[in-house]
Amino acid sequence: MTDRIRAGIVGGGFMATVHARAIRRSGGILSAVVASTPQRSQAAAELLGAESAAESLDQLLDSDVDVVHVCTPNATHAPLVRAAVAAGKHVVCEKPLGVDAAEAADLTARAADAGVTATVPFVYRFYPVVREARARVADGTTGDVRLLHGSYLQDWLALDTDDDWRVDPAAGGPSRAFADIGVHWCDLVEFVTGHRITRLTARTVVAVPERGGRRVETEDAALVVFETDRGAVGNLTVSQVSQGRKNRLQLTVDGAAESLAFDQEAPETLWIGGREVNRQLLRGTGEHPAAARYSVVPAGHPQGYQDCFDAFVADTHAALGGPAPDGLPTFADGLRATRVTAAVLESASRGAWVDVAS
Numbered sequence: 001m002t003d004r005i006r007a008g009i010v011g012g013g014f015m016a017t018v019h020a021r022a023i024r025r026s027g028g029i030l031s032a033v034v035a036s037t038p039q040r041s042q043a044a045a046e047l048l049g050a051e052s053a054a055e056s057l058d059q060l061l062d063s064d065v066d067v068v069h070v071c072t073p074n075a076t077h078a079p080l081v082r083a084a085v086a087a088g089k090h091v092v093c094e095k096p097l098g099v100d101a102a103e104a105a106d107l108t109a110r111a112a113d114a115g116v117t118a119t120v121p122f123v124y125r126f127y128p129v130v131r132e133a134r135a136r137v138a139d140g141t142t143g144d145v146r147l148l149h150g151s152y153l154q155d156w157l158a159l160d161t162d163d164d165w166r167v168d169p170a171a172g173g174p175s176r177a178f179a180d181i182g183v184h185w186c187d188l189v190e191f192v193t194g195h196r197i198t199r200l201t202a203r204t205v206v207a208v209p210e211r212g213g214r215r216v217e218t219e220d221a222a223l224v225v226f227e228t229d230r231g232a233v234g235n236l237t238v239s240q241v242s243q244g245r246k247n248r249l250q251l252t253v254d255g256a257a258e259s260l261a262f263d264q265e266a267p268e269t270l271w272i273g274g275r276e277v278n279r280q281l282l283r284g285t286g287e288h289p290a291a292a293r294y295s296v297v298p299a300g301h302p303q304g305y306q307d308c309f310d311a312f313v314a315d316t317h318a319a320l321g322g323p324a325p326d327g328l329p330t331f332a333d334g335l336r337a338t339r340v341t342a343a344v345l346e347s348a349s350r351g352a353w354v355d356v357a358s
Contacts, residue, residue, distance in 0.1 A: 005317045006031040008060045008089075010080055011071035012044025015094055019069045020048040021306060022313035034060045061087040066320060067117070070094060073171040074179075078103045081118075085110045090117040090320055092313070095183060096341065097334030099173030101357065104338040108331040117319045119312070120334035122187045124249060125327055126308035126315075128283045129270035132291040133253065133260045134192045134327075136272075143256030145193050148226075148234030150252055152181045153245035157220060163211045169218055175341050176218035178204070181249075182238035182344070183337035188251055190336075191327065192260075195228035197340060199355050204348040207241045222344060247305075268302055290326070 005028040009016050012035040023030050034054040035041045045053035054060035060068070061083060067090040070080045078098055084091045091111065097120055098104035111118035124130060136142050156162060166172040166180060173179055190196055204219035221239040228234070239245070249264035259273035270281040283291075284299030294311050297303060315325040324330070343356040 004029050005067060005320060006065050007067050007069060008032045008063065008065035009048065009050070009069045009071055010034055010057065010060070012040055012047065013071065016044065016048060016071040018306065018309055019071055019092070022309045025310045026314040026317055028317060031065050032060050032063055057083060061089060066090060067092060073165050074099055074173045075171050078107060081107045082110060085114045085116055088114065088116065092119050092121065092316055093334065095120050095122070095334055096173060096179045096338055097331060098338055101335065101338040101342045104335040108335045111331050117316065118331040119316045120329050120331060121309065121312050122184060122329040122333060123305070123308040123312045124184055124188050124264060125191050125329060126294055126311040127267045128287060128291040128294045128303070129267060129281065130188065130192060130262060131294060132270050132281060132288050133262060135288040135290045136260065137193050137253065137255070142253065142258050142260060145195060145230065145232045145253055145255050147254035148189050148193065148232055150185060150250045151237040151248065152185045153242040153248040154181065154240045155243045155245050157208065157240040158243050160208050160211055167211055167216060167218060172218065174218065175345055177220055177238050177240045178222045178344050179341045181240070182222055182236065183341060185236055185238070185249055185251065186340050187329065187333060187337060189234070192251070193253060195230045195232055197226045197356055198229045199353055200224055200226035200343055200347060201353045202344040202347040224344060267304065
């Protein structure tokens with residue numbers, strides 16, 4: 001590799017723009033982009049500010065790119081990742097890593113065998129107050145964790161006229177709302193607390209049965225109750241049909257000594273609940289070192305989603321030439337998410353409690 005990481009992007013949609021900004025802000029070079037046709041590749045290269053447009057995936061993989069970012073519909077992730085790993089490239093793959101756990105396990109094993117760095121953008125881990133919450137649980141300040149609860153709510157598919165490729169299981173896989181956003185919440189709760197969800201019962205809901213004259217086969221919402229390996233219990237509501245909610249990921253951790261609450265739509269504060277006094281810890285003011293590392297602007301100057309993505313890509317780039325920074329989400333975490341998703345779908349189908357594969 002050169003001193004500056006050279007990245008290639010597969011795809012030219014919205015997420016590709018987020019990845020492109022993060023690559024540049026992390027000091028990397030967006031070397032090449034490839035989309036579904038040479039014409040779309042050229043348009044994507046111009047949109048994203050890439051040095052070149054590749055005419056095919058093979059051309060991109062034959063180039064000098066160090067890392068390939070896969071930003072395409074879910075069903076295409078597996079063949080693209082396999083090709084990139086076979087070419088010896090490091091990989092960043094949008095979630096879900098695979099449309100099912102078997103596919104994700106295969107990709108995780110291939111990346112490990114090839115010795116490449118392979119990451120999945122669970123970027124909510126990179127909010128400084130999330131790192132603060134994690135540190136408080138880890139050092140015992142919060143006390144034993146008892147209850148975990150929250151939601152991830154969106155409204156972008158609330159109307160029967162709203163549509164997207166994710167609604168089609170042939171492109172998005174058998175789960176939509178949970179595989180798209182529910183896994184973010186589950187990853188975050190496990191990351192913050194160190195607990196693992198071991199058993200759950202779930203119900204999935206199709207609130208809008210038809211979109212554009214087409215029957216909806218993937219869930220609009222999911223309700224989950226779960227247990228963890230350390231004796232805590234929890235519940236989660238996931239929805240893409242909740243009017244007025246854009247990306248409202250809310251997580252509460254109830255410990256024996258204090259409660260912690262994080263809201264992704266107001267990410268500059270961590271709510272700390274006590275028996276006599278409730279407090280709000282402000283980002284950038286007396287933070288734990290694990291949190292301060294990700295506070296890149298002074299307090300009162302809000303950081304947000306793109307900043308998290310920038311930090312994730314910067315940590316991925318750091319892992320290409322040395323030890324992985326603490327908390328970097330890898331393909332193993334992507335595999336974990338597909339196993340939780342599989343348990344949710346199985347439970348909803350059977351109407352029973354099921355174990356989550358370890």
